[in-house]
Every structure is written in structure tokens, then in C-alpha cells.
Amino acid sequence: MAHSIVPASTKAPLLVCDEGLSVWGGVDPATGVIIDALHPQQGKTLAGHAVMMPTSRGSCTGSGVLLGLAFAGTAPRALIFRESEDILTLGVLVANRMFGHDMAVLRLSDDEYDRVAQQNSVEITPRLLTAGSIELSLSPVASDALALSDDDRATLDGQHGPARQLAMEILTTMASAQGAPRLTDVTRVHIDGCIYASPAFLTFARKMADLGGKVCVPTTMNAISVDHANWRAQGVPESFGTPASQLADAYVEMGAKPSFTCAPYLLDNQPKHGEDIAWAESNAVIYANSVLGARTIKHADFMDLCIALTGRAALTGVYLQENRAPRRVIDVVVPNEIDDAFWPMLGWLVGQAAPDRIPLIRGLENTSPSEDDLKALCAAYGTTSASPLLHIAGITPEADLPPAPEADHVSIVAADFARLWAEFNKGADTVDLVALGSPHFSARECAQFADLMDDREVNPRITTIITLGRSTLATVRENGVEKRLHTSGVRIVPDLCWCSISEPVFPPDAKVLMTNSGKYAHYAPGLSNREVRFGSLAQCAETAVTGKAPSMPPNWIPALPRNNPT
Template sequence: MSGPALAVLEGRAEGPVLALSEPLSFWGGVDPATGRIIDVHHPAHGATVSGTVLMMPTSRGSCTGSGVLLDLVLGGRAPAALVFAGPEDVLTLGAVVAAELFGHALPVFRVAEPAYAALAKAGHARLGPDGIEAEGLALPVEPLSGVDLALSEGDRACLAGERGEAARQAMRILTVLARQQGAERLIDVTRAHIDGCIYASPANLIFAETMERLGAKVAIPTTMNAISVDRENWERQGVEPGFGGPAARLADSYVRMGARPSFTCAPYLLADAPDAGEAIGWSESNAVIYANSVLGARTAKHPDFLDLCIALTGRAPLAGPYLDAPRRAARILDFETPTNLRDAGIGDGFWPLAGYLAGLASPDRVPLLTGLDRLKPTPDDLKALCAAFGTTSAAPMLHVEGVTPEARGAALPEADRVAITLADLAGAWARLNAGPEAVELVALGSPHASLAECRALAVALDGRRCAQGVSVIVTAGRDVIAEAWAEGTLARLMASGVTVFPDLCWCSISRPVFPTEARTVLTNSGKYAHYGPGLSGCAVRLGTLSDCVEAALTGRAPARLPPWLG
């Protein structure tokens, strides 16, 4: 039927087959406490992954999915086995860490078409190193351990424990993932960005403190993602100690390991952003896509936990977007754009919608987006585009013709074409904008707001007070907040009743910082419009910045198309 299956992580398992028709992000998509799929936009919403032979083409979305999987494993709620149609890093890494550090085996297999499609139709499957069996289907299995990987003298010394136990464990994990990616060797990277500092589950803390006890110290400059609490103020904000305490401990553990407490999901907004061509080791999906696409730096979409392994060793697998060929576009997305977009509000709401649809249209390959250069996107427009793209695609980057630095000649000769029409844009907007008209919370800053975005909100509010019963919250990095304070923008926002929080972001915020009375949330973030319903239990609607300001002042946001689609 096809070649043999590959045992990425060996082991035996059997169980009912749960075959997903499209990729899933475990973070924001699976409840780690129950194993239930909570992504309301996924076709399998409500199904439970625990105990199943879970099949999907690949994963997508957040790098934090590895932490969710590890928590499921440690809590006895994991799938019995994972089966992918091609290479997959995020969930595989969670399974690698479970095996290497905690002795819990979760088999991972890769099955090529057409055998993958046949297995997906089975009701029950048995998998092991000697083969896969399921209702008339029998597949031989080959081990991943046979894949060659050339190691430097430094790599071998690290594996021998010469740099300490934590670095040895980190190098072991790196080599396993490098082999499954098909890398021939590891390369040096100049800097790392830690995404695993988000307290997505207890597993994140268990991993960090385990590595710290083993003597972990970062070997290269390392920044940190947004965390799950306002580090200095969470106790005064009424956050439950059972959550706030572990979340703060997690952040502190990474700081003690030598990471810089930048606490931002937009490290590209920091003053020392990477240069074009620079090989870096970043985690966090939107940051990775922006770094590759807009800055022209080079990084894979490293899963949580691998980010620390890279920081401890300064090494990363030479695979994926570190190489030239995987950065080429295998699909061309031809956008039909409104002629009045600039007149209707400088792309207000367009870019998150375009990114969301681009990810759906190119879920497993790098795309080239055409027809957008005349809109002259700003860095913040591209931030919104990349973040939304990362929620619906597994690809680590995109190109925008006439805009991004590697777009010229990016399309492969065999690249296919997909048209994204105004009708597609209108249909997607209607789906993401649907919900109650009354709004109790306006959520801005996912990813973290830039200084320009803070200024734009202050100008739009123009000193007017937010309506009673409506909370308006912006999340931003410490550096941006300091600049906004110094120039008076923060004072203007506060005078209008806007709250600006450092350190955390919308994808990690918890109650009561997330207002307990909120039932309907309006956001201008395509990323949070996607993840928000599953994370918050609220109706989360996508709106333009103008919609968000109107809701802030009146408490209402009628469901409607933006002016450039109306």
C-alpha cells in the first residue's frame, strides 16, 4: 500500500482510532485537565483524545502544545499513540520530554499516504515496533534510530556530560528531534526565546524546575515570552495563589537559569531584534513567523521545552527554515482586495482576517500572498497578519509579494494557486464577528501591543471615558509600557479608563484579571478571536479597532462588515 511506517518514538499501544480531518493546536485546543478538544472552530470540537490512537496530518498553532501534551501524559490523560502523515515537532517534542526526563513512553508514528488514509478509516488499531495492524491493514515499521546525524566534538562532549547533566539532557532531546526532522547536523544559533515560561499546565513548571535542579544555565542570550501573571502585582490583583504561585515560580525558574525577564510575546519589538539571515532559536508561533517572514531571520518553529534545550546548548537542528529550500513558497494565494481599504481605515481589521484565511488556505506549506503590496502594510499590520496565520497554519513563515524581504522569486515552479476573494473575506468576517451585541470586555494586545498601537488607541478614544460596565484591557511588553509612560500615552489611556497590563498576554490571562463579569469579548486580534472562546469560555468576536473603540464607549458592537467589505 505504501512504504513502511516510521516509529519516531518507539513503543506499543492500541486503542480506538480518532482521526482528525485537519490539524489541531493542543494549546488552546485541548483541555489538559480532561483531554477534551475545546477549539470551537475545529471539526472535532467536543471529542476526547485520551486513550485514542490520535491521527492528524500534523499539528498547528502554538508552540505550547508540547507542554499540554506532557501534562496529559503525566496525568494519565494522553492519547495511547500519536500518528502523523509527515514530520511534526510540537507534540513529538512533548512525547520526547515525557520519555527522556520522566520515563513515560508515548509512541509516535509517521505513516505516509495512502496507508495513512486507510488507517484513518479504522475503528481500532494496534501499533508497535513490529508493525501496525488495523482491520485488514498491516504495515511494517522502521525505527527512527537508523537516521544518521553528524555531531561535532562539542555536541559529543555535551552528550558525554562534560557540560553538566542539564546540558546532556538538552542535547539528548535535541538529537532525537533533529533525527525526526531529517537534519544532518546541528548548527550554532545566536539567541533564544523561551515560550515554555507560560504556565499552560503544571507540566511546564515540573520541566523547568527539573532542569534547574540539574544545573541548567543558558549559554546564549535568551529572552522570555509573556508569562501567565503580572509578576509584581498578581497577589494584589486577586489571582488565586494556586495559580499565581506556580506561574510566578515558573517565570522565576527561567530567570534563575539566566533568561532575560523580557516577558513579551513580541520579542521582535525589543530594541535588539535579530538581523536578516541571522540564525536564531525562537519559540512562540507569532514571533517565529514574524522573524522569518518580516525580519528575514532564520528559525524553526521550535516547540516549548526545545527552546530551553537550544538556550542551554546554543545549538539547533539544521532543518526546515534554517535551509533555503524549505523557505520557498509551495502555494500562491491571490488576494482580491477592496479598492477602498486605505480610505476606510488603513487596513483596520483586514490584516488579521487575511492572515487567518491564509493559514486555512495553506495549512501545511509556506505561501506567497499576492495582491497586498498596494495596501502598504505597516509593521503592526504584518504583526497581525503573522499572528493570525500562525493559528491556522503549521508553516513557519509566509511571503507577501512586494513587501517581505524574500518574496521575490520565493514561489517554487510547481507552486499551485488559490484565490481568496472578497466573498471569502466577508464570509470569514461574519463567522468570527458573530455573537451578542452587548460587550463587557475589549481585549487588545494579542500579540503584545506596540507603542504605535497604544498611541492609535489613545488618539481614537480622544480623552473620552469608557462606558460603565465595560473593561478595556491592553497587554504589552515592559519596554513598550515604559516608553508609553515616558511620552504620556499611558496616562492618556488610563484617563479614559483603559488598563494596561505588563508580563502576561491574552492567551495566558486568568480571572480575576480577566474580568469575571465578562460574557462577550471584542478583540481586534485574529489570534485571540480563534483561541479565546476555548480559553475563556466567553463569546469572543473579531472587530476592527473602530469597533473596539465604539464598544468601549457604548458597551455595544453590532455585528456588521467593516466599511471596506460593506
């Protein structure tokens, strides 16, 4: 059955994406061109097209980037999915409801999707899709199936003010589209929409703040786009620094805590097992569900604020116990003598193997990953999978959940790591920048890097930067690690992260960067337009000193045959 999720009328050529796309980090917000260097449709444009993809993936910021595309006139005319999809749908809904930009969002069955994908163009009305000789009737979303409490209805009637009313209107519209039976209370929220990815983010936040919006549950904030206290001294132009800091200020004005970290699980008072929370920021969502056993779907930017203003979220997805079971079992052949580079690489490969479903990873029962290893795994997994959850047998708290009856099996072997290593290391071996902290470094990682740099200094030709949250900065300042890092020539930048950094904080002359982050190795070519090298933390330290990336992969990764394409 074909469904009209957000109705609109349009006629457009088709762009069929073979894989899901993270619009944030994968699309140029000024032009609509796909810039994800690892996406099959790189170089194609969303602008003016009816874009088909199985579902979206990657960053929760995609909803805001989609709104920015609408403001810039470079948005698609329609989005057509075959799976459930929340992030881009929310962006379209906000563009339509708050700012009058019309785009259609449809969801088709597998057969309908495959037939339409063979055509060159589509014509869409609220009730009908026409593509060549194909005509599909479109069913609207049933809103009367969503049960609301008396307080929910009072909020919709405006009894708690206009900001909360608008938030509840958006929330209930999306909940109906998601098929949620009702809303549920949440105990805390993490805001991702504070990254200044386009002027649309500030326009949205300022409108909600001007309407008198105030959060009603404890709310933390993601990394922002500037070092809030120091951006002027760092040479950031007023044209960017002012709106970026104003965006952060708008959320603080509405009652959010200025935590400014993309790793909220590093803050005090972690969520508890079984706790219903509402987090945005993909790596944090995956970590909270997978490692902590808390419950949150991957909330899109803007929805995070709507939930913070109401304290309510749609009871759907992995909030429900029956939706937390694995639907793909992945057996991993673990090489001997792995180092910390194994974990982000594994996360990326697992996401590629399970792009649209929850996996159970087996074969790691005899390993002992640290919290930082799991952080790196979850972050890289979020770049290639739309799923908000993974299980690791013998390690994560819900790994004993029986796989769903339809679950299938795949394997990840040593050759997969070799191919990914080659993909992540296409850059030249002369490195100009070592980029650490994606997600934000923990105090432990800072101390480890300080140990690796002990009695050594960063090469004068190299810039080495660690990004971290304010809470972590306070810890390393108190325990002396900050001083040790500074003595070695390492720069520490709080508040922002590598996924939101811009020149001149990002060294303008740097042509090749090296990172230990699988997430940033994936996104950096598109975000920074630089060449990338990837390696372990120890290899990053060595590169910071020598200026050269390692010429060979670590011993635990086998060499690829010379005729094997990368």
C-alpha cells in the same frame, strides 16, 4: 514508508482529525477534550485514543500541554501523522525520556495514512502497526546519520554538566527524527515554555534548573501567566499565582532575560536578515522568518530551553534556503478602502488556504502595511497554518524567491472575508470586555488607541484591557501615553497576554468580549468560554465607549446572501 518516531506498544481506538490541531488553546488540558470552537472534531476527546491528524498547527506550547495531559492521565496513546511534526512529538519525547510516560508517535505515507484512517482501532508495537487487515512494518529513526561536532559529543558525554547533557540528548533525538544532517549554532533564543499552562511546565523547568542549567546564548522570555509584580494585589489565588511566578523565576534563574513578551521583535536589537535564531511562540517565529528574514523553525516548548542551554539547533526546515520557497501561490482580491481589520483576517484566511505549506501572497503590492499590520497578519496566520513562514509579494524581504515547481494556485476573494467576519462575530452585540494586545501591543498601537479615546471614557459597564511587554510599558510610561489611557479608563497589564490570562484579571462576569486580534478571535471561545466579537481598532474604541459592538461589517466587506451558511 511507515516510521516509528517515538516507539511504544499500545492498542487504542482511532480518532481521525480532519485538520491539524493546536493542542494548546484547542484541547482542555484537564480532560483531553477538543475545545477549539472552529475545529471539525470539537467535543471529541484525545484521551485514550490513537489520534491521527495531517500534522499539528498553532502554538508552540502544545508540547508542554501534551506533557500535562500525560501527567493528568488524559493523553492520547499514540499520535499518527502524515506530514513532519515537531511540537507534539517533542512533548511525547520529553514525557517518555524524562518522566517515563509511554506514547507512540508514527509518521505514515499518504497512502498508508488514508488506509489506516478508514479503520476503527490500531495496535502498535515498536516494529509493527496493525489496523483491521492492514499490517505496516515500522522503520526506526536512523540516529547515525546526524553528524556531531566534538563539542556536541562532549556535551552528550556529560562534560558540560547534567542539564546540558539532557538537553543535548533531547535535541539530537529530535534532530534525527527531523532528518537533520547536523546541528547549527544560533545567536539567540526566545523561550515560550514559561507560560504556566499546566504543572508539567514547572516540573520540567525546575528539573533543568536543579540540574544546574544555564543558558549560553542571549535568551528572552515570552509572556507569562501572571503580572509578576502585581498578581497578589490583583486577587490571583496563591494556588495559581505562586507556581506561575515560580515558573518564570526558574527560567530567570537559568539566565533568561525577564522580557515577558510574546512580541520579541518589538524589543531592541531585532534579529537581522539571514541570522540563525531559535524562537518559540508561533506568531514571533512567523514574524521573524517572514518580515525580518531571520531563520528559525517553530521550536516547541522545552526544545527552546534545550537550545538555549546548548546554543545548538537542528539544521532543518526553514534554516535551509531550499526549504524557504513558497509551495502555494495565493492571489488576493483586495477590497477598496480596507482598514486595519483586513490584516488579521487575511492572515487567518491565508493560513486556512495553506495549512501545511509556505504561501506566496500576491495582490497586495499597492498596499502599505505597517509593522503592526504585519504583526496581526502573522499571528492570525499561525492559528490556522503549521507553516513558520509566509511571503508577501512586494512587501516581505524574500518574496522574490521562485515558487517550488510543484506550487499550486488558490484565490482569496471578498466573499471569504464576509464569511470570516460572520464566524468571528457570533457573539451578542452587548460587550462586557474589550481585549487588546494579542500579540502584545506596540507603543504605536497604544498611542493610536489613546488617540481614538481622546476626550472619551470607557463605559462604566465595560472593562478595557491592553496587555503589553515591559519594554513597551516603559516607553508609554515615559512618553505620557500610559497616563492618557488611564485617564480614559483603560487598564494596562504587563507580562501576561490574552492567551495566558485567567480570572480574576480576566473579568469573571464578562460574557462577551471584543478584540481586534484574529488570533484571539480564534482562540478565545475555547480559552475563555466567552462569546466573541471582532473589529478594527477604531471599532474597539467605539465599543469601549458605547458598550455595543457594530451591527454591520465595515463597508469594505460585502454582505453575505441571507441563505448563505456561516
